[in-house]
Amino acid sequence: MKTMSNVDINAICYELNELLNGARVDKSFQPTKDTVIMRFHVKGTGRIDVVFQAGVRIHTTQYPLDNPKMPPSFPMVLRKHLKGANVISIKQHNFDRVVEIKIKKEKVYTLIIELFSKGNIILLDEEDNIIIPLKRKQWSDRDISSKKEYKFPPKRGINPLELKxxxxxxxxxxxxxxxxxxxxxxxxxxxxxxxxxxxxxxxxxxxxxxxxxxxxxxxxxxxxxxxxxxxxxxxxxxxxxxxxxxxxxxxxxxxxxxxxxxxxxxxxxxxxxxxxxxxxxxxxxxTFNEAADEFFSKRVKNEIKGVQESIWAKKVGKYEKRLKIQNETLEGFKKTIEISKEKGDLLYAYYSQIENLLNVIQNARAKEYSWKEIAKTLKDAKKSGMDEAQILESMDKLGNLILDINGKMISIDSKITIPENAEVYYEKAKKAKRKIEGALIAIKNTEKQLKKMEDKRDIAMENVMLPQKRVKKKLNWYEKLRWFVSSDNFLVIGGRDANTNEAVVKKYLDNNDIYLHSDIHGASSVVIKTEGNDVNDNTLKESAIFAASFSSAWSKNYGTQDVYWVNPEQVSKTPESGEFVAKGSFIIRGNRNHIRGVNLKIAVGIVDYEGKRIMAGPIDALKAHTDNYVVIKPGYTKKEAIAKKILHKINKEDIISLDDVVRVLPSGKCDIVDL
Structure with a gap:
């Protein structure tokens, strides 16, 4: 597998230093054992993800990996020390496969990414003591453990940029x-x-x-x-x-x-x-970061798919192996029936010869001959040409005979009659026949289980969340806010935070519009854009659902919430004497029109509004514009997990990404409603 060379790292470090110098560190994730994703916020650019894979690569990435539901301790320690810090520098150490990232919060931390051998990721304090390593390692001259002083690996090779x-x-x-x-x-x-x-x-x-x-x-x-x-x-x-x-x-x-x-x-x-x-x-x-991202992310996709295929191959293989054994057992029962019946029939077909042979043995036993003596006598008789003895293959000291009849070896007991011996074989055939019924039932059950597991595998492989390229889309003005189009085609917008709440009122609230707000602290300012047209009760009701759902009532897991609406002239930013109005908040003067007990339940789907795009809003609004939607309510599942399920259900034309779904969901946990 390709790993980054000294030359690759030199080019990457220069680009990362130019891009991230001064950037703010956001969260850190550890999607796999050797891989850490660190998210940065760059002023004027926004989110930048950088992937560190110990011993393999470091570069920005547009292919986000799935994060574990329970984050390991390593990224949690990174979050504790580095979240909110700013990048000071990113450089390559001695033209080696080692990267140093200096990050300043209250203190200066160093993040070391080792890309030689199996690699490592190590967080150091301002005195270069190890806070935590991704992997603990020890050599005679280096000890990569917590609280130990970090030592760079010995210099290896030449630096072509400074070579003499x-x-x-x-x-x-x-x-x-x-x-x-x-x-x-x-x-x-x-x-x-x-x-x-x-x-x-x-x-x-x-x-x-x-x-x-x-x-x-x-x-x-x-x-x-x-x-x-x-x-x-x-x-x-x-x-x-x-x-x-x-x-x-x-x-x-x-x-x-x-x-x-x-x-x-x-x-x-x-x-x-x-x-x-x-x-x-x-x-x-x-950029080399873009090239590296495309190159390595393609490999990661193949690895993820390969791992999942291997896991499902084992699950399916378990039933395939069981079915094979059951079919072989069934064939064994059929063979037993055929052979046992044939041996029983042969005993009757050679009845007189076998009877004469048994009589000879019984007479010899009556004369108190030992089984050994009888066996020797019969062996001599066979050599002398005695007809009855020609079918005898061998005889043991207990009187059990092996007969060779037409090439079939048949075991009989000389102490019982021919019909009794034949019945032993017929009973064996009957017993095998009874077992066939059970074997057929078992095979049918296994075939059902195998088919069920194969169907599960096919569905699971279709839904394997391979990293999809995160392309930053150019958003329409309303997509930067909360928004939906009512069933009567009114555009309804709402604030996402304090800043956009301000914008909704100051920039987008016109004289003929209607302002709505959930009657709870922490809610979107919602505006129905009337364009001078009369608004009916349907749009008011839908907008109330929208206002209630995109409020703190959702994260508090409420089932219903009161909402009120007023005219634009009732909305003011001017406080009474001695009062203060926080950013994103407004003063409402005059009578409020309340809509009581609004249900918190919305739909998310793909609509065709100035082009195909994702929309989250009241169920009736989604029904009016698309058949491709999912209904959600306040619940107990994290946004990212719900977003993945929604994406699988509605992204039939592959026109939206996971980030698009996450962006339109309410703040707080959700559950999907089965319709």
Whole structure:
């Protein structure tokens, strides 16, 4: 699996430092064992998510991963110390696969991301003591444990951005291996070592210590040339993919087998290694963060799907294995019936011969011959050609015989009659026949269970929440607020917070409009945009439901709430003498028109209003504009979990994202109402 090289990290750190310097840290999440997502707020840009995967990658991401319902301790400690802090700097340590993020709150913290080996993520205090590591590790010279002083790993390899020719001479002089291994082990990695060898024209298997001064000088100049764009930050982020339509034979004709190239890669630089356009497809990006996100997120999707497929394969396989065993058992019963019946019939078919043989044995026993003596006598009789003895295969010391009749080995007891022996076989066949009935019932039940599990698997795999790209959409003015379109086509808007409550009244409340507010502290200012038209009771009722649902009554899990409406001239920001009106609050003067006991229940669906978009509002309003909606009420399920269920139900045309659903839901927990 591709992991970020020293060169990748250098390019990423520069971009992250430019993007996040001064950014505010929001929440941290840990969606998988080795992966942490840290959310930042950048002034003028908004939310930025950065993924840290220990030992693999670090970059901004537009592909949010599912977060566990119960967050692990590591991200909770990050939240405790870093939430609300500001980023001071992001840099690469010594051109190594180590990233340092300095973050200031009351104190200065350092977040270390180690991307070598299996990697680690470590939070340090201002004295560089470890507060908490993602993984505890211990070596002879390093102890990654809480309260221990953090020590960077020993410097490894060369820094191509500060390389001196004398340093390169020393690297080759002390090498005991070939050119390509020497370059790779010096910290340049496999791909860049191959690029250097390709440009130099030197055999990569040549002994590094025997290179001439001219060859070393040539390699030195090539290294400077390759990595020079990093110094000026003039990079060319790209993803390269091997064209699967090109046959291996045609590739081998064009390319020397002396060069090893991966089938796919993400790079901040242009490499001659991939210049053959017929062999590789290349896609360029504006930033290396974008390129890395597309490259690694694609792999994460495949990994998530692979894990889920493996889990369901085990569940389904359990029933498949059981069904196979049951079918084999059924076939065994059928075979037992066939063979047992045939053996019973053969005893009657050879009745006289078997009877004569049994008589001989019984007469011998009457004369007090031992079973051993009888067996020897019968063996001698068989050799002498006695007809009855020809069907005898063997006899044990208890008088049990093995008969060979037409190639069938039949066991009988010489102490009982032929019909009694035959009945033993017929009874065995009957018993197997009775077992067949039970086996068929068991097989039918298992087939039902298997079908049920396969159906569950198919549904589960359809609903596997693969990371979907979070694209920041351009919102219409009303989408930045709470909004819905009534069943009579009136646009109704409401504030999302104190700032937008102010905007709803000061910017959007016109003279002919109607103002509504839930009769509880912590509610949206709601406005019916009448456009000069008369508003009927339906729209008033729907707007009241909207006002009640988008108030603190929802998070308090109320079933109903009172709402009132007034005319615009009754809404004022001017307080009485000695009073203070908080931001987002208003003074209502005059009589209020109350709508009592409004039910808190809304619908969420996709409507066609100036284009297809998600809308949350009263059930009647959604019914009037779409058949594709889900009804919710105050409940006990977190918004993110409900949002996922809603997304699966209504996103049939794949036009909305999880963030879109979360944005329109009321504040507080919800439950879906089964209609």
């Amino acid at each position: 020719k004398e340093e390169l001479n020393e690297v080759f002089k002390e090498s005991s291996t070939d050119l390509i291994r020497t370059l790779a082990r010096s910290g340049l990695g496999g791909v860049y070592s191959e690029e250097i060898v390709l440009r130099s024209g030197i055999d990569k298997k040549a002994s590094a210590s025997k290179l001439s001064d001219d060859e070393i000088k040539n390699i030195y100049n090539i290294i400077l040339d390759i990595f020079d764009p990093l110094k000026d930050h003039n990079i060319s982020p790209n993803i390269v993919l091997k064209d699967q339509n090109i046959s291996e034979s045609s590739i081998s004709e064009k390319i020397s087998s002396n060069i090893n190239k991966p089938k796919e890669d993400v790079l901040p630089l242009e490499l001659k290694l991939y210049e053959d356009n017929n062999e590789y497809k290349k896609e360029h990006f504006g």
